[in-house]
Amino acid sequence: MSNKMQFSIETKDLNLWYADFQALKNVTVNIKDGLITSLIGPSGCGKTTLLRCFNRVNERYGYVTTTGEIKILDKNIYDEDVSLPELRKAVGMVFQRPNPLPISVYENVVFGLRIHSKNRELSKAKSDEIVEKALTEVRLWDDLKDKLKTKATTLQLEQQQKLCIARLLPLKPQVILMDEPCSALDSEATLAVEELMRSLAGSYTIVIVTHNMAQARRVSDECIFMLLGEIMEHDRTQTIFLTPQNPKTADYIEGRYG
Amino acid sequence: MSINIATGADQGITVNRFTETAIVRRKKLAEFFARGVFLLMTLLMIVPLILIVGYLFYKAAPILSFDFIFSNPARGMRAGGIWAALLGTIYLVVISLVIAAPIGVMAAVYLNEYAKDNWFTRIINLAVVNLAGVPSIVHALFGLGAFVLFAGMGRSILAASLTLAIMTLPVIIASTKEALGAVPAAFREACWNVGATRWQTIRGIVLPNSVSGILTGIILQVSRAAGETAPIMFTGAVFYKAIEEGNVFAYGLLDQCMALSMHLFTISTQVPGVPEALPFGTAVVLLGTVLLVNAVAIVLRVYLRSRKRW
Ligand SMILES: Nc1ncnc2c1ncn2[C@@H]1O[C@H](COP(=O)(O)OP(=O)(O)OP(=O)(O)O)[C@@H](O)[C@H]1O
Ligand SMILES: [Mg+2]
Numbered sequence: 001m002s003n004k005m006q007f008s009i010e011t012k013d014l015n016l017w018y019a020d021f022q023a024l025k026n027v028t029v030n031i032k033d034g035l036i037t038s039l040i041g042p043s044g045c046g047k048t049t050l051l052r053c054f055n056r057v058n059e060r061y062g063y064v065t066t067t068g069e070i071k072i073l074d075k076n077i078y079d080e081d082v083s084l085p086e087l088r089k090a091v092g093m094v095f096q097r098p099n100p101l102p103i104s105v106y107e108n109v110v111f112g113l114r115i116h117s118k119n120r121e122l123s124k125a126k127s128d129e130i131v132e133k134a135l136t137e138v139r140l141w142d143d144l145k146d147k148l149k150t151k152a153t154t155l156q157l158e159q160q161q162k163l164c165i166a167r168l169l170p171l172k173p174q175v176i177l178m179d180e181p182c183s184a185l186d187s188e189a190t191l192a193v194e195e196l197m198r199s200l201a202g203s204y205t206i207v208i209v210t211h212n213m214a215q216a217r218r219v220s221d222e223c224i225f226m227l228l229g230e231i232m233e234h235d236r237t238q239t240i241f242l243t244p245q246n247p248k249t250a251d252y253i254e255g256r257y258g
Numbered sequence: 259m260s261i262n263i264a265t266g267a268d269q270g271i272t273v274n275r276f277t278e279t280a281i282v283r284r285k286k287l288a289e290f291f292a293r294g295v296f297l298l299m300t301l302l303m304i305v306p307l308i309l310i311v312g313y314l315f316y317k318a319a320p321i322l323s324f325d326f327i328f329s330n331p332a333r334g335m336r337a338g339g340i341w342a343a344l345l346g347t348i349y350l351v352v353i354s355l356v357i358a359a360p361i362g363v364m365a366a367v368y369l370n371e372y373a374k375d376n377w378f379t380r381i382i383n384l385a386v387v388n389l390a391g392v393p394s395i396v397h398a399l400f401g402l403g404a405f406v407l408f409a410g411m412g413r414s415i416l417a418a419s420l421t422l423a424i425m426t427l428p429v430i431i432a433s434t435k436e437a438l439g440a441v442p443a444a445f446r447e448a449c450w451n452v453g454a455t456r457w458q459t460i461r462g463i464v465l466p467n468s469v470s471g472i473l474t475g476i477i478l479q480v481s482r483a484a485g486e487t488a489p490i491m492f493t494g495a496v497f498y499k500a501i502e503e504g505n506v507f508a509y510g511l512l513d514q515c516m517a518l519s520m521h522l523f524t525i526s527t528q529v530p531g532v533p534e535a536l537p538f539g540t541a542v543v544l545l546g547t548v549l550l551v552n553a554v555a556i557v558l559r560v561y562l563r564s565r566k567r568w
Contacts, residue, residue, distance in 0.1 A: 085453035087453075088450065
């Protein structure tokens with residue numbers, strides 16, 4: 001592995017303020033390419049905020065100030081020449097509540113491509129192929145191949161969430177950010193989505209925020225523990241859970257606060 | 259512990275938890291009354307509506323005919339039909355709508371989807387809300403000053419339509435904003451996260467999902483524009499003007515015109531000796547025109563829905 005591609009996301013001295021409340025403090029973190037990294041910590045410690053920095057969605061609020069550097073695939077995403085649509089194409093996001101668009105399953109999957117290609121450039125055969133490939137990749141094809149025309153918002157939650165992941169794939173993202181992707185799902189659906197994440201690891205770099213310690217242990221290769229806007233510890237998941245260096249990490253993992 | 263609290267022994271009313279207690283009886287009574295009151299209000303609303311429409315048709319029946327619609331008023335407005343007024347109203351409503359609807363919808367899209375929340379936007383929003391509440395007679399005066407006199411359009415269909423457009427614009431903006439705001443934010447986030455621009459989000463998701471609400475808001479303004487008397491009286495409507503019967507292009511933009519609302523006012527209050535059926539017939543035609551526009555809008559709505567890709 002060349003040194004250049006070892007990290008998908010690198011941040012240096014990242015600070016973020018909501019008006020005058022500092023939500024991120026000197027966050028310096030390197031997230032390895034092709035792994036699943038979990039982000040844990042008590043409520044309000046800035047996990048979502050950090051995640052939203054990676055595709056610059058935070059900026060939608062006018063009162064947010066950011067300093068520091070975020071490099072994704074070795075490119076500083078705060079550079080002048082960065083186009084937000086292109087950035088968001090490369091860095092996809094999955095939300096806590098599944099948010100399929102109120103159009104058909106088929107159109108949901110090709111939505112991103114249509115947006116990024118000129119009118120009518122996308123042939124029917126091509127898009128059929130893309131839909132099948134993406135749905136197969138998220139293991140929905142067998143369930144949904146006869147329901148491609150149904151409205152996506154009427155699917156079961158688990159299927160909706162998988163569809164939201166499938167929607168990102170035709171754009172060939174390098175990074176997929178997931179903010180508590182399973183917290184609206186029951187335990188069986190959670191396991192199914194986790195399995196899916198494992199199968200996507202390697203092809204994509206995945207960062208997942210979770211409140212579920214067991215889940216962090218099951219799915220992630222590396223784990224980051226945050227507290228009050230700061231990174232307390234970042235290590236291999238096993239190390240964090242078995243031999244944490246920081247006593248606060250141990251306290252949190254053992255459920256003493258959070 | 260919790261079991262103890264819930265049993266009848268503590269409540270001292272009944273031993274069996276599942277029988278009716280005084281509290282439950284009271285709640286049931288309240289439920290009964292609430293339901294009754296709401297039903298009553300619904301009836302109170304519907305009954306006058308039916309009575310009004312029924313009464314109108316009953317009184318207008320002797321005069322309603324093909325001829326009534328397609329001929330001009332005659333014998334000092336005491337006979338004949340309402341053609342010139344009907345066509346005038348259609349001109350005024352259509353032209354004012356063609357001006358106000360696109361501007362209003364686009365302004366609302368800007369305010370709801372693009373504008374940052376700063377003092378400038380807030381002032382505009384405040385202005386829109388307040389303008390929507392300005393009485394129509396004030397708009398009439400403004401139209402007279404701005405279009406008839408200052409812009410030199412004279413009293414004309416164009417000046418009157420512009421005045422109606424100015425009057426309906428803020429309400430169209432407000433109702434369109436409402437409709438856009440009802441589209442869940444999650445849909446927009448989903449779009450942005452695959453790299454859609456704002457315009458792509460608006461065209462692909464936001465507008466298709468709010469078109470019903472937008473059209474409903476516009477339709478309500480059609481009825482309002484068709485029914486107003488003051489704004490057009492000041493700016494372009496006249497008591498009497500004969501036009502070629504049956505020719506839908508009989509008016510020019512800079513002509514003055516008759517209008518149903520004003521005609522109704524004139525023959526009901528200004529002209530003595532008008533047969534009773536005449537004003538009622540006029541009212542029925544006014545009602546019919548508005549209903550027709552609504553019907554067109556409903557068809558449009560169904561059509562737009564069916565075109566959505568799912
Ligand atoms: N839009 C916002 N405006 C102002 N303050 C915010 C905003 N979003 C988050 N915050 C604040 O920033 C801090 C970090 O929030 P964040 O949502 O990143 O936490 P989190 O770790 O994701 O919490 P949770 O586990 O509850 O999702 C919190 O104190 C929160 O109140
Ligand atoms: Mg969060």
